[in-house]
Amino acid sequence: xxxxxxVVVFAVFAIITLAGALGVVLARNLFRAALxxxxxxxxxxxxxxxxxxxxLAAVQxxxxxxxxxxxxxxxxxxxxxxxxxRQVMNSQWDLAAVIALVTFVILMIVxxxxxxxxxxxxxxxxxxxxxxxxxxxxxxxLVDPAQYVLPFEVASVLLAGALIGAVYIAREDEAE
Amino acid sequence: MNLNEWAFVGIFLAIAGILPAVxxxxxxxxxxxxxxxxxxxxxxxxxETVGDxxxxxxxxxxxxxxxxxxxxxxxxxxxxxxxxxxxxxxFAFVAMTIFILLLTIxxxxxxxxxxxxxx
Amino acid sequence: xxxxxxxxxxxxIGWATFIDLLLGVIVAASxxxxxxxxxxWIERKWAGRFQNRIGPNRVGPxxxxxxxxxxxxxxxxxxxxxxxxxxPVYFLAPVLxxxxxxxxxxxxxxxxxxxxxxxxxxxxxxxxxxxxxAIGIMMAGWxxxxxxxxxxxxxxxxxxxxxxxxxxxSAMIPVMxxxxxxxxxxxxxxxxxxxxxxxxxxVLFFIASQAELGRAPFDLLEAESExxxxxxxxxxxxxxxxxxxxxxxxSFFVAILFSVLFLGGWRGPGAEQIPFLGxxxxxxxxxxxxxxxxxxxxTVPRVRIDQLLNLNWKFLVPLAMIYVIFMAFVLxxxxxxxxxxxxxxxxxxxxxxxxxxxxxxxPDFVATLPQAGVLLLANVLFVVVAAAVLREVSRRxxxxxxxxxxxxxxxxxxxxxxxxxxxHSETAxxx
Amino acid sequence: xxxxxxxxxxxxxxxxxxxxxVLARRNAIAILMSIELMLNAVNINLVAxxxxxxxxxxxxxxxxIFVFVVAVAEAAVGLALIVAIYRRRQSVVAEDxxxxxx
Numbered sequence: 001x002x003x004x005x006x007v008v009v010f011a012v013f014a015i016i017t018l019a020g021a022l023g024v025v026l027a028r029n030l031f032r033a034a035l036x037x038x039x040x041x042x043x044x045x046x047x048x049x050x051x052x053x054x055x056l057a058a059v060q061x062x063x064x065x066x067x068x069x070x071x072x073x074x075x076x077x078x079x080x081x082x083x084x085x086r087q088v089m090n091s092q093w094d095l096a097a098v099i100a101l102v103t104f105v106i107l108m109i110v111x112x113x114x115x116x117x118x119x120x121x122x123x124x125x126x127x128x129x130x131x132x133x134x135x136x137x138x139x140x141x142l143v144d145p146a147q148y149v150l151p152f153e154v155a156s157v158l159l160a161g162a163l164i165g166a167v168y169i170a171r172e173d174e175a176e
Numbered sequence: 177m178n179l180n181e182w183a184f185v186g187i188f189l190a191i192a193g194i195l196p197a198v199x200x201x202x203x204x205x206x207x208x209x210x211x212x213x214x215x216x217x218x219x220x221x222x223x224e225t226v227g228d229x230x231x232x233x234x235x236x237x238x239x240x241x242x243x244x245x246x247x248x249x250x251x252x253x254x255x256x257x258x259x260x261x262x263x264x265x266x267f268a269f270v271a272m273t274i275f276i277l278l279l280t281i282x283x284x285x286x287x288x289x290x291x292x293x294x295x
Numbered sequence: 296x297x298x299x300x301x302x303x304x305x306x307x308i309g310w311a312t313f314i315d316l317l318l319g320v321i322v323a324a325s326x327x328x329x330x331x332x333x334x335x336w337i338e339r340k341w342a343g344r345f346q347n348r349i350g351p352n353r354v355g356p357x358x359x360x361x362x363x364x365x366x367x368x369x370x371x372x373x374x375x376x377x378x379x380x381x382x383p384v385y386f387l388a389p390v391l392x393x394x395x396x397x398x399x400x401x402x403x404x405x406x407x408x409x410x411x412x413x414x415x416x417x418x419x420x421x422x423x424x425x426x427x428x429a430i431g432i433m434m435a436g437w438x439x440x441x442x443x444x445x446x447x448x449x450x451x452x453x454x455x456x457x458x459x460x461x462x463x464x465s466a467m468i469p470v471m472x473x474x475x476x477x478x479x480x481x482x483x484x485x486x487x488x489x490x491x492x493x494x495x496x497x498v499l500f501f502i503a504s505q506a507e508l509g510r511a512p513f514d515l516l517e518a519e520s521e522x523x524x525x526x527x528x529x530x531x532x533x534x535x536x537x538x539x540x541x542x543x544x545x546s547f548f549v550a551i552l553f554s555v556l557f558l559g560g561w562r563g564p565g566a567e568q569i570p571f572l573g574x575x576x577x578x579x580x581x582x583x584x585x586x587x588x589x590x591x592x593x594t595v596p597r598v599r600i601d602q603l604l605n606l607n608w609k610f611l612v613p614l615a616m617i618y619v620i621f622m623a624f625v626l627x628x629x630x631x632x633x634x635x636x637x638x639x640x641x642x643x644x645x646x647x648x649x650x651x652x653x654x655x656x657x658p659d660f661v662a663t664l665p666q667a668g669v670l671l672l673a674n675v676l677f678v679v680v681a682a683a684v685l686r687e688v689s690r691r692x693x694x695x696x697x698x699x700x701x702x703x704x705x706x707x708x709x710x711x712x713x714x715x716x717x718x719h720s721e722t723a724x725x726x
Numbered sequence: 727x728x729x730x731x732x733x734x735x736x737x738x739x740x741x742x743x744x745x746x747x748v749l750a751r752r753n754a755i756a757i758l759m760s761i762e763l764m765l766n767a768v769n770i771n772l773v774a775x776x777x778x779x780x781x782x783x784x785x786x787x788x789x790x791i792f793v794f795v796v797a798v799a800e801a802a803v804g805l806a807l808i809v810a811i812y813r814r815r816q817s818v819v820a821e822d823x824x825x826x827x828x
Binding site for chain 3: 074
């Protein structure tokens, strides 16, 4: 595999993603952790662009960085007594590290096995191009009764429930 | 998909970061630098700072962020639907109407329950 | 053009592409910065006229290089860093805020051929990029380590994210009619300006985008005449200037965006043939929109935060959501016409009144007119019905409030329909 | 072109980091952020497989969108719970939330 511009760009975004993620997990200051989460999410958006899914990349920025991250920062501020913790990790962090490592190794073994497997090896080139009107196709697929209309409506019920439930939980109890 | 147009965005990203950083850096280099304890103190209309910076915030901020995020997801579904709308049939319209109406009703419930009040 | 020249001069294709792109980026990105120097002067002149004074008139002819002088002055000012500031966050914040605005310039279609890059997700890209600004403001509030800065940042962010909902929802209508997210596609799809086919969306978008700018009448967190400042209280010198710059640049970019979405962008007589005319048209339209926004800024009093949030969540968002459904329905009744027939008439062999009109006004325009008319009528109907509903709702609420005031019952804090002081502002907003 | 396995490796690494965060952090909000990382890892895999194996349908992107929905719902309700617990107990340390522990 030669070192093309694409691979370099991929490496940059992969490093941004993983470094940001490590920062999230290790940062002492919770606000900084939230900002590093943004960095990591941005890296993932870059990967989406490389994967020819610009719509998802934009949604990643709009929804994850502009929405969920803001929500998390608000949450951090509301529990601000906990922003700067003396002790970041719990008592079983060493065990957790081992488990995470084992997870990674197992996943890697699976990837390597499949990549070299005889049945259906992982392709190094995409099978065909993404259609030029992929966004419109996506929109059509989401409301197509043969495809995703049921999960689509369920998603709206889930969102509606989550909204009411979360607001109910988060509001100060009027009785007290 | 043309990766060249995204290369443009990538370079733009770098330039957009550099453009504001340079004046700030220049200002920092060219301007005087004479900090003293009073100057670098937290500004509070000339009064000495009272208490911690981290005052408790109203939970209402969080509730508005919450409502916003849910509607943001709605937008995520609306965009591809809007792009494809001309070629879709009536069923697609009904499906999206149900989707939007559910969230609108949600908004009205929150309104009735007073969750949208800024008090 | 540059690329071909470079390749002919014997340069590697990759580097030639890179330099070509870089030049494009620098032109597009510095456009905003250069505009600001001019725009601030124009706006100050306008403000002067509005307030019956002259405005800047000392530096240069009619004070036209006042902004340059201001920039130079700010360069020589000390950048005071608060002792307890979280320095990396503190300095990254203005950079992020400005970058989020500059990035919009990448997809602005100045003319049929002049555009940074015509992304397939154009308008979504604009929305995504501008949503990053909220994070920059949050960082400014946190990084300053000042409770008023943080409180101010919270308020701005609450405002920005709230008004993002109606902004995006109203931008959905042009997307629906044009059937594309690309900025050039949106302009090409506007045979009749979308402000005619979807005036309600245009008004919603204008109001919501003004609030997203954080300018008067929605500038309650800066409120320079009442409060000291908002999230940028601890910033000084060039670092402060960056927030100022971002605000000015954003307000003009939003005017351009409005022109592109609703006023036909670069469209105008002869723009297809002479690309330069397109730039002129876009600028004229944008300046007009910008003038209206400055006009509002200088004449409308500032709103309170509860009014601001009520206006959004209890008026703009429900209205925009119902409007999207409504327009979708109307578009099913009056779909975007097939234009090939009109072009055939215009190019047709026979002479006559029909073919003459088609040639004179442009076949696409004439062929789209009936549909646009239907949409316009539907919009008028929508406004009438919405106004009737609002009148009824506010009348009932007013009666309820009056009843309660008669009984002098102020105890009902919270609870469904109970009287709270906030209800007053609600009625005001509804009226 | 970038081979598929490179995306999968990034996804796996991101997932493992998320697992570590969920298991090791004390602060409940940090745990929530780690879960977001894991969901992102899943999304990378979904989109990568879609791009390389079935780019002609929209399945991968559609699934990624539903993952977004779940992520939003999870973050919204999770943070609301954390805020409510903090108000009651002045703590967001996951180990302190042990009322139901026997």
